[in-house]
Amino acid sequence: MKVLKPIHVLLFTLGVLLLLSPIVIFIPEGGWNIFGYKLQFMSKTEFFHPVKQEKKDITKLVAKVDTSGIEDPLLQHKNGSDGTFGAPNGGELSTESSTSLVLNEAGLQNLHGFFAKMQSAATDKKKIHIFHYGDSQIEGDRMTAYIRQRIQNQFGGSGPGLIPAMNVYATNTFKQSYSSNFVRYTCFGGDRLKSKKYGALGSAARFTSELDSSGMSNKSTIEEGWIEIEPNKNAYSRAKEYNNVKMYYNSCLRPCGLKVYQNGNLIHEDSLKTDGKLHSVDLSFSATPGKLKYVFSAAVSPTICGFSLEGDYGVQVNNVGMRGSSGTIYGYMDQGMTSQMYGDLNTELIIMQFGGNSVPSFKDSSSVRNFTRNFRGQLNTIHKLRPSAAIIVIGPSDMSRLEKGVYETYPLLPYCVEQMKKISLEVGAGYWDLFSAMGGKNSMPSWVEQGLAGKDYIHFSNGGASYASQMFFDAFAAEFAKWQEKKK
Numbered sequence: 001m002k003v004l005k006p007i008h009v010l011l012f013t014l015g016v017l018l019l020l021s022p023i024v025i026f027i028p029e030g031g032w033n034i035f036g037y038k039l040q041f042m043s044k045t046e047f048f049h050p051v052k053q054e055k056k057d058i059t060k061l062v063a064k065v066d067t068s069g070i071e072d073p074l075l076q077h078k079n080g081s082d083g084t085f086g087a088p089n090g091g092e093l094s095t096e097s098s099t100s101l102v103l104n105e106a107g108l109q110n111l112h113g114f115f116a117k118m119q120s121a122a123t124d125k126k127k128i129h130i131f132h133y134g135d136s137q138i139e140g141d142r143m144t145a146y147i148r149q150r151i152q153n154q155f156g157g158s159g160p161g162l163i164p165a166m167n168v169y170a171t172n173t174f175k176q177s178y179s180s181n182f183v184r185y186t187c188f189g190g191d192r193l194k195s196k197k198y199g200a201l202g203s204a205a206r207f208t209s210e211l212d213s214s215g216m217s218n219k220s221t222i223e224e225g226w227i228e229i230e231p232n233k234n235a236y237s238r239a240k241e242y243n244n245v246k247m248y249y250n251s252c253l254r255p256c257g258l259k260v261y262q263n264g265n266l267i268h269e270d271s272l273k274t275d276g277k278l279h280s281v282d283l284s285f286s287a288t289p290g291k292l293k294y295v296f297s298a299a300v301s302p303t304i305c306g307f308s309l310e311g312d313y314g315v316q317v318n319n320v321g322m323r324g325s326s327g328t329i330y331g332y333m334d335q336g337m338t339s340q341m342y343g344d345l346n347t348e349l350i351i352m353q354f355g356g357n358s359v360p361s362f363k364d365s366s367s368v369r370n371f372t373r374n375f376r377g378q379l380n381t382i383h384k385l386r387p388s389a390a391i392i393v394i395g396p397s398d399m400s401r402l403e404k405g406v407y408e409t410y411p412l413l414p415y416c417v418e419q420m421k422k423i424s425l426e427v428g429a430g431y432w433d434l435f436s437a438m439g440g441k442n443s444m445p446s447w448v449e450q451g452l453a454g455k456d457y458i459h460f461s462n463g464g465a466s467y468a469s470q471m472f473f474d475a476f477a478a479e480f481a482k483w484q485e486k487k488k
Helices: 006-026 044-048 059-063 105-123 144-155 335-344 365-385 413-426 434-438 444-449 462-487
Strands: 032-034 037-039 127-134 161-163 174-178 183-186 203-206 223-231 244-250 256-262 265-271 279-284 292-298 303-310 314-321 347-353 390-394 400-403 406-409 430-432
Touching: 105 127, 105 144, 105 314, 105 347, 105 390, 105 430, 105 462, 127 144, 127 161, 144 314, 144 462, 223 303, 256 279, 265 279, 303 314, 335 365, 347 365, 365 390, 365 413, 390 413, 406 444, 413 430, 413 434, 430 462, 434 462
Parallel strands: 127 314, 127 347, 161 314, 347 390, 390 430
Antiparallel strands: 032 037, 161 303, 174 223, 183 203, 203 303, 223 292, 244 279, 244 303, 256 265, 256 292, 400 406
């Protein structure tokens, strides 16, 4: 076997460079078109003057964001709840923030209506829900967890709110496990329910398939399926404390028994209602219950929509991460059931954080407008399903693609932000510009460099999610503070 010497490697490298140099010298800037195929190579200009990575200086931007004080102490309860589980810590809010919510008069009026309900949740000891829908940027409770902690500290509330029947994303907010025969169904990809009865989370689970088209099933063998949930000690303090648990289900058309175990001890037995409608099994505890195991027994499974883990009163903030979704979801959901669930949960604000999954596929400005037109339809549907609820749209973050050795913002992303802002105002929603909050065009490389975003140049790291969430909360809180000042 011949041994390669350094001189051989050097001569081979020089030979390759000699062969490629004519291409570098003579190739035009746009490359060659050969029989309809584009052939590109480094041009002479790029060889002698390589493109440099553009980076935004975000030092001052990040320095303005105060993420301290996220873990304010909870009120402690002994010997059972006295009805104050979830009391707010409160505190002064500033009318100043580094970013702002974009609102027209209609959007401002809708948001002020929500502020009044949020404020009275604590004083009147009621509960209201906020839904935070989004793509993979929020999956696993990223961003939502931080926003929830800030809102609940200020305005009251505890617990993570509504969680999926089958959680498949890594999260520090709660723990969940389930039997192997449970199957997850979603309205945004993968297995789908024929009935479309997912509930407000857009996902659900069953341990047997749905009934056949005749509405009958010959299946008579009883199966068991179970779902177990418990607090996560790594969660924010508000999220890991709750004393009320609701299990939502629908499409129960055959007898189904339910046993609930608390830390291994049987505490509740029930028979689910077999009318096929949306129902909940409500359990209340004197303190956070620890591990709860729901064991179902039926020949045909009901559809389990999710569990709501709550305190006695205050604000619940529900994370609904939809990996791969563009936010056009409501056409795939039974809207009557979704509306009913919004009502049961007293839903008064819906945050829609989408756009990121669509940006890489945009070919031209008309494809952007097609997306935003469809997205506007979703916002109008929300108004129909829950007329009393305010809406806030959070647009896409900066996202980079690798082009000629450097990371640059997707060309049509700024136009997408502009169009999303436009349609949000048209339907009376607020808009928070995450793209501009990060620093705008080509800001993502700086976030990656500082460990605030991942190497995919798309998703935030946990630290970056905290900074982005704090900026959103500051803008949200500033609007609330301005509203309070006007009332004086």
